[in-house]
Amino acid sequence: MRKISYAQAGMEALVEEMRRDPKTFHLSTDAPDALVEEFGSERVRATPIAEGALTGIAVGAAGSGFRPIINWSMVTFSFVAMDQIVNQAAKIHYMFGGQVKFPITFRTSVGGGRRVAAQHSQSPYSMFMNLAGLKMILPSTPYDMKGLLKTVIRDDNPVISFESNRLMDFAGEVPEEPYTVPLGKADIKREGTDITIVALAWLVHEALAAAEVLDKEGVSVEVLDPRTLVPLDCDAIRAAVQKTGRLVIADEAGPTAGASAEIAAVATEDAETFAKMKAPVKRVCALHVPIPYTPQLEDHVFPDRDNIVAGVREVMDV
Amino acid sequence: MALTQEKQREMLRIMQTIRRFEERASDDYRAGDIYGVVHCYIGEEAVATGVCAALNPDDQIISTHRGHGHCIAKGADLKRMMAELYGRETGYCKGKGGSMHIADFSIGMLGANGIVAGGIPIVTGAGLAAQLEGKGRVAVSFFGDGASNAGPFHESINIAAAWKLPMIYVCENNLYAASTSAASTLAHRDVAARAAGYDIPGVVVDGNDVMEVYDATQEAVARARNSEGPSLIECKTYRWRGHTERVGGADPRPQSEIRAWQERDPIERFVAGLMDQGCITQEAWQEMDEDILAEIEESVQFAIESPFPDLEAAVEDVFAE
Missing domain, CATH: 3.40.50.920 (Rossmann fold)
Incomplete structure (x- = not known):
């Protein structure tokens, strides 16, 4: 079977799901070239470095029938958006009595090993586990990354994909054929x-x-x-x-x-x-x-x- | 654009409905039938009414913690609103939201919000959705003078201006952020002046003049529908009541200031104008008010007769299935 890296597996999941569902779009402070080339700069937008706003924008677009994919880059930057994550995204479905769905994918990298000191080496997923209303994945292989991320993008809730800094170049077997990995299965x-x-x-x-x-x-x-x-x-x-x-x-x-x-x-x-x-x-x-x-x-x-x-x-x- | 007499009477009806609804909500809150916290919009009715009168049913708005007026102006059902305040399962949020989190997405009301400035990015996302759909919808962010000092205001307007999103940002400047005066916290006395920094139109209007609010919104909506991007409208207004309905809450505002604004009652002014134009008679106005009171009484009865949610509901709707 072919081998691709953990990072490539994530990108493949994005491309396949964005092809599959025209309601998906992508926001990040750097727009990935491969996505812009295929899907255009309307659906793949580079945003200002304003994580609070772009996280809130995802919530509002999701509540309006879209399926946003947000990349915060390092998890450090998610802290800039804490109101939108904690007070809004996590609670909005419940607080409004389940009126509408908020399908949002938040991607972010965690962990150390890159010699970038205290702010950019964190693994704070348990802070988010402590909230009710967010799902989250933490893949360890390229296979799981691709299969889980595809499931996440299709999920009707806000989901955070925590992705390991140390594994970005790690290569592993990933089939060419489409597949998904379910949430909640060890x-x-x-x-x-x-x-x-x-x-x-x-x-x-x-x-x-x-x-x-x-x-x-x-x-x-x-x-x-x-x-x-x-x-x-x-x-x-x-x-x-x-x-x-x-x-x-x-x-x-x-x-x-x-x-x-x-x-x-x-x-x-x-x-x-x-x-x-x-x-x-x-x-x-x-x-x-x-x-x-x-x-x-x-x-x-x-x-x-x-x-x-x-x-x-x-x-x-x- | 001149409005039909019928449309103007409808706007009057909405303003008075907001006022009567909140008078009742306040009474019932103080009687202990409504829980937690209630923030009244009384005195500011012309803003929500004038803005929403310029919108289509499929346009979207987002509210603040002071949300009843926006709900009613966008066409929310009074019964489901009152039932939500009463914490009943028939309420808009099945009794899980209360006054501070009323929403009706089916009419484009994306919710009241307990965080000052919290809704501004969210409704900007609705504006992005409208742009991606390309069907000419617009989205409106209501917020106060307090929110205009917070980061999400600036981040969101900058993005909306850079991407030319079909947005209207409506600042309800009621001169106080909770108990702190805008005079002591705004670097420039006019929030609208900040529009210059984002290269978008910014106008100050008399927020107690419903037609002035309507006209400014019409212009901003036309611009937004025409893909020309966002506008900022600052409505100078005043809330007659304290920050919340909690008895004994701090209210540092001088009585003379409150009285001066009450003399500029947006409803009285509008009624007087409509009577001058022959658009409504004293009798018809009285009748309208009685109808409204009856409708509100009905909404209270509906709430009282509705059950509280089953306890199993506590664990439902954490996630969408």
Whole structure:
């Protein structure tokens, strides 16, 4: 099968869905050339650097029968649009009694590794998970990126596509034939019997690398990628933990009130799952600090395969 | 453009309906039948009425936290409005929005909004939708002097001007942002002057003169429909009541100022003009007012007789299916 990058897979999803539905249009502060060439500058607009306005414009256009696709670029810039995201987009369907649909795709990049310091290295998806009314995806492979993003564009709600900075050039198999990946369906990236690692985005790959190391030590690791954070595939997480009895959660975000905390609660709040657990949950996350610039410090702050291996050994030793 | 007598009487009826609706809403709020917060538009009726009279049914508007007037002027159903204020399942938002979040997308009323300036980008998106559709629809943003100092106002007007969106930005300058005077917060006394910075027309009109508001809107709508881009209309007006209907709320405005504006009552002025033209008689005006009061009484009865939502409704409509 052909291989394309994570970034290319996202672009393919956009092109296919914009061909499919003339009600889609694209707003971002830089208009991608490939989209402008095919769809023209009416449907693919470069906006002023005014994320609050362009996010609100998406809400109003969606409520008027269109299907806007917004690229905030780095997630940092979404914070400039917080009123429109938190007070408007997330609540407007509910607040108005479900009168109309607001199908909006928000794309944004998250995570570190680019030596761009505190503002541009964030992974704040749990802030958005805390709101009711937004769906969100966090793909880890080109295949999932394309299939999930196509589903997101077709969804009738505001959905945020969090996309990993570290994976933009990562190549993987993507079929030529059309396909979609449903929201709320986790994917087992590696089968195992001793311990479950629930890993997010780039850390899926670090977890897979850790699993190889641990395999040589006789530990059979299962790696589960939730792929979507809202809706979260609670059934798959619980089933995996029930099978192995042990849970490590690997997330590039900090631990405090993070997606990792939610995933831990999903497993441990469930009596049936809890009864089968042989050890406490272990989270392998970034340190709870703003991300520093210099490589020595940045790499120390973010978790990687070594931290995951250490985390697994700790849980296995209980 | 001269309006027919019938159309002018209809505008009078809308203005008086807004006033009577809110008098009742205020009473019922103080009696405890309406919850949370109610912001009254009384004194500003000429703005919503004059603007909406210049629109087509498929044109879109967005409102503010002070939204009853915009709803009524765009043609909302009083029963569903009152039921929403009463928190009933027959309300526009099934009792989930209340006074601050009334919307009726089917008539192009994109909602009241609890965030000052929050609606301006949203309705600008409706303007973009109208441009992409190319059917000649326009969109109107209502907002206050307070919102004109906030970022979304400037960001949205700049985009609308750059893209020539079919937008009309209507500033209801009632001289106070909640309890803070516009005089102490506006760098230029006229919000309309800011239009120059975006190379679009900006006009100041007497917001208590419904025909002046209508005429200015007509011109802006024609420009918008003709793909010439947005306009900014500043309507100088005044709210007679406090920022909210909450008893004991801070209201620093001098009584003499309130009285002076009440003497410029937009409804009395319009009625007097219509009587001079022979467009309405004293008897017909009284009859109209009685009809309106009866209609509002009916809307209250409808609300009272409507059930509260089932508890299951709390978890419905978080997402569209």
